[in-house]
Amino acid sequence: MAKYVPQYKPELTDEQWVRIARFLPEPRRSAKGGQEPIANRHCFEGILWVLRSGARWKDLPKGYPSASTCWRRLQGWEDSDVWLNAWRAFLAELDERGQLNWHEVFADGTFVPAKKGGRRSAKPNAARVQSLWWWRMAKVCLLESNLPRRRPTKSR
Numbered sequence: 001m002a003k004y005v006p007q008y009k010p011e012l013t014d015e016q017w018v019r020i021a022r023f024l025p026e027p028r029r030s031a032k033g034g035q036e037p038i039a040n041r042h043c044f045e046g047i048l049w050v051l052r053s054g055a056r057w058k059d060l061p062k063g064y065p066s067a068s069t070c071w072r073r074l075q076g077w078e079d080s081d082v083w084l085n086a087w088r089a090f091l092a093e094l095d096e097r098g099q100l101n102w103h104e105v106f107a108d109g110t111f112v113p114a115k116k117g118g119r120r121s122a123k124p125n126a127a128r129v130q131s132l133w134w135w136r137m138a139k140v141c142l143l144e145s146n147l148p149r150r151r152p153t154k155s156r
Contacts, residue, residue, distance in 0.1 A: 004038045004039075006045075006063065007063030008049075008061070011048050020090050022089075023086040038069055038073075043069060044086075047073075
């Protein structure tokens, strides 16, 4: 089988990748054989595309590793507790370059209940429920940002 050749425009510079890569264990070929694992950098780029676009995994464009490969790699990093360190390194790199606007990092309304017209008995669509890794990353962004905190106002 042919070796994977990326066909996407990378988001990461080589310097950024060097800073992130040290946190991620190198993928190993299965003891049963199989094809050579896809490099971490390509999977990380696929994960970034999903995060940046807000699209579903299955919408990952051709040229990236498969959606299932990227998702499994992310789950493996999450399970081995290395993902948040890599994510923090990535955010620190962007912040040092002035490429993060902490005022616009996360704005998500999936937890807001429907006002008029929404049934109380309606259950959220399982496809729309954010997974644990997403919430952990959101927490890191919010906790590590240097946003000025608003003072509580008196209610009338």
